[in-house]
Structure formats: structure tokens, C-alpha cells
Amino acid sequence: MNGAVKLSGRCGRCRISRSDKVAGSIHLVELEIRDCPVDLERPRPGQFFQVKCADGPEHILRRPLSVHGITQWDEPGHSLELLVEDVGWGTHRLCSLSVGSEVELLGPLGRGFEMPRAGKALLVAGGMGIAPLFFMAREMDHVDAGYDLVAGFKSGDCAYAPLACLKGGGVLCTEDGSAGEKGTAVGKAAGYMERSVYSMIYVCGPEAMMAEMSRLAEKADIPCQVSLVSRMACGIGVCRGCARPGRNGDNLCVCREGPVFDSTRVEWICVQ
């Protein structure tokens, strides 16, 4: 994951073909690419789109949303799935848009996960971190790569992980035990690491959870890729709004060099 990234993002308008509330405040928004005037590049797991939630000068910044899935990308009528949590003005508006509404996308942007070359992978998702890792699991299914997926949530009312449609092994857990098994994503992942041998660990979730998973991976000497979350403005590396410290005294530009980084490059920020 070194070297310069060629920027591939392009703007295009897409039509919402489906918008369903799948859990708590989480919506699955499907965008039809068919009428999009610009050919969007095929996104890779971990990449994101900058989504314009409204036209006009009142709300200037786009919202960076990770790709949750793609369908029939190389055929007419292909679509893109975004998992959106209704947490503020922009995401609320996006979740409120009805089927048929148009949305402008910029992307796909950033650097995604690298596929494992061999062996079995462990995918560990916390909360909305399921969005890119579910996409990763489906892409691994396409190439018959082996993996286990741990999807952890606070409670059942905000849990969304349709594991049944995946080929790999996996478990859904909640901290309060109200859905799936009781326990945290990190706790379950540690159990998996004791029972199986993994060649790569992929993590996306809250900062503290990713920090803990990175420590476990580094202790076990397993390469670990983490997908970071950072507030951003441009999404293409010009404003440096998303930059955060790296472990080697450098800065990590999350939107352009990431959002996926090797865990050994990340300086974890203490979570209050």
C-alpha cells in the first residue's frame, strides 16, 4: 500500500432505485448507474464515494460513504449499494430521498483493501464498519477466498449483517446479547484467532475497536489492514482536512492515501 495513488474519481448523477431502512437508523440505498452520464470505475472494497446530499449553497460538503456492494457491474443496469446511518443533516436527507430521486456522486475514491494473496482472512467489523467489510466478503466469495467475518454491534436494534448470503464463516454479536451471540467484535475475533490461522486481518469500526484489533494482529504477527474514518471536505487530497498523525511522525491523508492503511502506519487517537 505504498506509492502514489492515481486519482480516478469522477462526478456522475445516479438514480436511487431502492432505499430501505434495514436496522435502527441504518438505511440501504441502492443507486442505479444505468443513466449515469459518466462511466464510473468499478469500485473496490474499502473505496468510497463523496455523495452530494443536496444541491445549492446551503450545504457545501459532500458526505464520504463507503461502498457496501455492487451488482452486475459490467452489465447494463448495474448498481451501487451504500449503507447510510442517519446521524446528521446530510445523511438524514440522503436517507429521506425517495426512490427515483437523483444523487450526485464523486468517486470511487481512495485506496481500498488489498485482497489476500493466500490463506484465510479474518474480517472484523464494528457497527457501520460492516459496510466495506460486507463488500469485501462478497468480493472474496467471487474468487473463492476463505475468510471468517465477525460483525459486532452495540445491540440488536442497530445490527445489520446478512451473513446468510455469504459463503464464508461468520458471526454476528452484540454487546448486550440482544441479537446474535453476546460479546464484542474484538472479543469474538480474539477467539477466532485462537482457533484458526489467518494470513490477513481486515478491520473497520470505531477508533478504539480498531486500535485494539491492531494490537492483537501485531502481537500475533498477522498483517492487518484498517479502514479509517475521518471528517473530510474535498475527498481528493487537496484540503488536508482529513489528515491525522501516522505512527512514523508522518501525516496520513485519509481520503487519498487511505482510507485503508496497514495498521502499523496508524497512530491511534485516544478516544474520549
Place this chain on the structure above:
Amino acid sequence: MVDLSIKLAGIDLKSPLVLASGTAGYGVELASICGYSGLGAVTLKSLTIMPRPGNRSPRVWETTGGMLNSIGLENAGVDAFLSDFLPQLNELGVPLIVSIAGETAGEYALLARRISGAPGSIVAIEVNVSCPNVEKGGLMFGAEPQASGAVTSAVVENTGLPVFTKLSASVFDIVRIAEAVAAAGASGLSLINTLPGMAINPVTGYPRLGTVSGGLSGPAIKPVAVKAVWDCYRATGLPVIGGGGVYNALDVVEFMRAGATAVSIGTATFQNPCRFEQIACELPDIMNRTGALRPADLVGSVKV
């Protein structure tokens, strides 16, 4: 047929549209997503002598009609810029305005010398005076006329390039500062920098920015910027690169009416990296509606 070309402090530019410092990176990033057609010049993010890591995150927060930022002048330093970015930029052929920021007047002078000796597309220097003056207890240079003039002089004496001093409108009397900068030999003014602002998460009580407060930009600050351009243009007669919340071609013409020779597009680039191209397409039609044949016809034409 509208002719968009302008002469800005002796520089011939094919368009009055300029990308604002800090919203176009080092100029190479946007070039890979949109061409630079329709653009007069790109102002690069401020350079300092040594590399700067910038501020702690979060560094950005959206507000109604704008955003707050506290990037903290993160940049690679002037030497890395000259060796790593300028050669690529020279190949693009777009005129460059290089923004510089220092902690002492001597640092500004040194930066001006380093920039002036560089080959290629650099057509002007923009002096970012919204930086703490470490020799004067950290007060921002741009907060008072004498320091603004001193920094401008330091740059003017060390370059043959036109010098535009970028002023903050968050001062007691921007006209006095503009006059001091004019007296110090500035070729023109760049107006305005971000305004100080702050946002708090009402539920958790934490500030939205890692540095507690930051700079407000975007359409919300446009009326403040238009007045600053009008006041400074009228008082000094210097050419002005005007901007602050420019969103469309109507805004561009509004700034010209207030006295801007060139108009900078900043935060709007974050909504759409190719926004300037759309504005460049809309501009001839808007100018036609005013009866103007060229941008110069509109400069300072507000009917008061």
C-alpha cells in the same frame, strides 16, 4: 462576444477566475480530475520555510452555508514544493500564484527570494498575513497596519513578482490595513481570508474542531467579503483578487461590481472539484446580461 481575459497588476490572465489558496492543494491533485480550462490562475496552499504537520483532527466541520477549518498550514515546506511539485505544475501550463506564510518578517523575505528564483509558471506571490507574529507575542501580522505593511515590504523588496497581500476581514478597520499594505508597495490585495468561528456539539459538549475554533468560509461569509472588497478598492485603488463564498457566476459578477479584478473560488470546490469550469461556462451569459464586454467593464461598477 464576451472576452474573459483580464490584466491583473500587469499579469495577463485568460480568465478572472482564480482558485483560492488552501482549496486547490498544490495544484496537481485537481488537474487529474478536471482540466484547468476556463481558469485564470491557481493559488497554491500556503508554503512555509520548514514542513508543517498541521493541526490535530478533526480539522473540518460543515456549517449552514459554509464550513469551519483548522488545517494549521500543513504543507511540505518550500524546498519540497520547488523540487517535487513545481516541475509537474510547470508542465500543466496554468499560471500560479504562490501563497507564503511566515513567523517573522525575515521568513517572508526568505520565502519571497526562494519563490522568485524558481523557474516556470509562477506569476505572483500572495502574502498570507493571517499568521502569528512570533516576535510580537503571537499577534496575527494581519491584525494591525504596521505589521501588515512590514511583512509586505519584506516580500516586495525580495521579489520582482507582483505581490498580493491577503487580508483578514476580522479586524477593527480593514481599510487602514489595506492602506498600509499599499504604502508598503503591494501590487494588489487578496480579500478575504476566513473569519474566526467555532462550533460545539451541544450534546457531548466537545468542540467540533480539534483546535476548538477555526476559520469560517463558504457562502455564509460572502456579504462580509463583498464589503471588504468595496471598502479596500475604493480606498486604495489597488487591483483586488476578491472572494469569500463564491458559488456561481452571479457571485463572480457581484465581486467585480464591488471592485475585484479577479475573483477567487474556494470552498465551492469542495462541493464539486470542477465547479470553476461550470462557473466559467455560466460567466459569459451573466456578463451579457449586464452589458459588459469584458470583466474590466464591471470592476467597481456598483451603483452607489
